[in-house]
Amino acid sequence: MRLQIPLAITFLIGLFMAVQFFVPHEVFQYSFESLLAWVRIVGAFALVLGIGSLLRTHWDKIRRRRRDWPYSIVTIVSFLAMCVIGIGFGHEPGTVFYWVFENIQVPLDATMFSLLAFFIASAAFRTFRARSTEATLLLVAAVVVMLGRVPSALIVSFGDTAVGHYLHANMPDVSEWIMNFPTVAGKRGIIFGVALGAIATALRVILGIERSHLGGGGGGGQ
Amino acid sequence: MAETIPLEQVLGTWVAALLTLAIFSFLYRDNPVYKIAEHMFVGVSAGYGVVITWREAVIPDLIQPLLDPAAVDLAGPNYVVLIPGALGMLMFSRFFPRYDWLSRWPIAFVMGYSSGLAIPAAIQMQLLPQLHATLQPVWPAGEVTWWMALSNLLLFVGVLCTLAYFYFSREHKGALGVASRIGIFFLMVAFGAGFGQAVMARVSLLIGRVRFLYDDWWMTLVAPWFGGG
C-alpha cells in the first residue's frame, strides 16, 4: 500500500498529462485546467522539503557543536528574521522585507556569483591548452566569440589602424556565424539526445520502473 | 551633491557595500567575515522564498479561495482547493519518521505531472521542430546565397555527425568512425563558443558589482567626505 498508491498516482496523472496534449476534448480540457491549479498548490509545499532539510542540517550542526557551528546560528537567525518581517509586515516595495532583499540578499547573491569571474580567468590561464586538434578548435572558437561579442577589444589591441577597424567591423559576423551554424549543429545533436533521454525517463517514471523519487522512507533520506 | 539621499538608502548602500566586500574577501583567503556573509545569504534567501511563496502563492491560491473568496473574484468558497491543499500538507509528514511515507503521495503527484508533460514537450519542442529546422535549402537559388547554402549544408552534416558520435550501439569504425570524429569537432566548437560566452557572463557579473561599489557607494557616499564626488 505504501508504495502502490504513489505508483498509481504517478501512473494516472502521468498518463493523463501525456494523452491530453493530443486529445482536445472538453472533459479533458476541464480536468486539465483543474490539474494545473492543483500542481500550483501542491508545488508550493515542495518548498517545505528544501527548507526542512536546510534547517535540519544547520540545527544538527549547532546541537552537536560541529566545526564552524556558530555560523549555522547566523543562517537560522537570518531565516527566521526574514520570515517574521515578511509574513508579519508585508513584502511590497517600501517595506523592511524589501529593504533587506535589496540591500542584503541582492549584494550577497550577486557578489557570490561574480567571484566566478576570477575563477574562470584563473582556469583559462591554467587549463586552456591547445593540446590537440579538438582542444585547439575549442580554444579558437572561444577566442573568436569573446572578441566578436566585444569587438572594441580589437580596436584596443590593434589601435586606430585599418586592421583594427576591419576586425572591429567583421569579427561580430564571424562570431555570429559560429554561434548560428557549427554551434547549433553540435548543440542540436545534444538536444536530440536529451529529448530522447527525457522521454525514456518519463516513461520509466510513469510505468513505475524508476522509483528512486519515492525512496523517501526511513527519516526522509533518499 | 545638492539633493539629499534618504537615510534608509544611505544605510542600505553601506550595508550592501560592506557585504559585497565581505564576499570579495574570500579571494584573498577564506575567513570568518566571508563565512558570516555566506551563511547569512543562505538564511535570508530561504526566508525570502518562504515569504514570497506564502504571500504570492499560498494566500491567493489556497487560503483566500476558502476564507475570503471575494478577494480572488469567487462568488463563494471553493472547497475543491482542499484536495491539493491536503496533498501538499502531506509534505510535512517528512518531519515525523513514522508517517513520512505519506510524503510520497504529493511527490508522486508532481512526478506524474512532470513526467507526463515531458513526453509531448520533448516531441513538440525539441524533436520535430529541431529536425525540421535542420533540413534547410542547401542549393543556392532565389534568396539563398551560396554562402547560406554552404552554411546550411554544414549544419546538416554537423547534426548528423554529432548524432553519430552519440550513437553507442555500434563500434566507431569505418564511416561511423569518421562521422563521429567530425561530430567531436562540432561539439568542440560548440563548447568553445560556450566557454567564450561563459567568460562574457562571469565578467559581466563582476562588472555589475564593481560598478555598484564605485558609483553607488564610493562616489556617492564616501568620496563626498573627502571633498570629491
Added chain:
Amino acid sequence: MNVEERPVGWWRAESIWTRLLSLDRRWIFLGIALAVLIPIITGLTLPLGKPAPPTVAVYDYIDALQPGDVVMFAVDYGPSSMPELHPQALAMVRHALEKHLRVLSVSLNVQGTALANDVLQTVGEELGAVDGEDYVNLGFKVGGSAVILGMGEDILTVYPTTADGRRTRTLPIMAGVRNYDDIALVIDLAASNIPGAWIAFAKERYDQDVALGITAIMATDFYPYLQSNQIIGLVNGLKGAAEYEALVGLEGEQAPGMLGMSAQSIAHLLIIVLVIVGNIAYFASGRQRVGH
C-alpha cells in the same frame, strides 16, 4: 612526473615558464579586478560595434507593435544574474512603455517578482506610467509549466490577484486580456532552463510568440531555437543589453549595459592574453611532454 624527460636548455625545469605556471592565482585575481576597475574609474568609452541580429529582431518586433498591445515580461531571474539581465529588462520595459504598450509582468522564479517591482517602478516613475493601467506586476507563482499552461487558458485563474494583492480583474490594464490570444509577445528574461518551458508550452502549445533575454552563458543552449524560429529573437547578456539600449537611444545612467562594455572589453583582452601566455608557458616549459 619523470623529471629526466624534461628538455634541457635555458627553459628547463625551474625556468621562468615553470614558475609562471605555478603563479599564485591571486595575482590573476588582482589583474582581473584592475581590468574591470580601471575602465570604470577612468570612464573609458569604446565603440560598441553593430548590434547582433537576434537583438535587432526583438527590438523590431516590439517597435512594430501598436499602442495598447500587450507584452508580457516573464522576470525569471534572481540577483545572481542581475548585472546581465536587469539592464536588459530596464531597456525593454522602457521601450514598451514609451510605445504605450501594456506591460504585464509574471515570475516563475521566486526572486524575480521583487526584481520585476524594481524594474517597473524605476521605469514607470521616470516615464510617468501608471501602475494598473500601463503596467502591473502579477507576481510569483509556483509550478513553472503549470503557470505557463494555465495562462494559455485563463490568466485570471492563475493570477486572481497581483503581487501586492489587488484583484487583477478590476485593473484597467486587464481590459480584454484573457489569455495568450490577447498578448502580442512574451519576453522571458532568465538565467536557467525556464525559457525551454516557455518555448515548449507557450509557443508550441498556444502558438504564442516568444522572445528571450538570457545570460551569455545560456546563449549556446538557445541559439538552436532561434535558428528553428521557435523564438522571434534573443537578447544575449550584458552586450545584448547594451545593444538594446543603443537601439532605443539611451545613454548615461539610463544605459547601464553600455557603461559596462568597456570594462568587458578590457577584461576579455586580459583573459585572452592569459590564455596565450598560459599556452606559451605550457609548451615552452615542456610540460606537455610529461603527460600533464
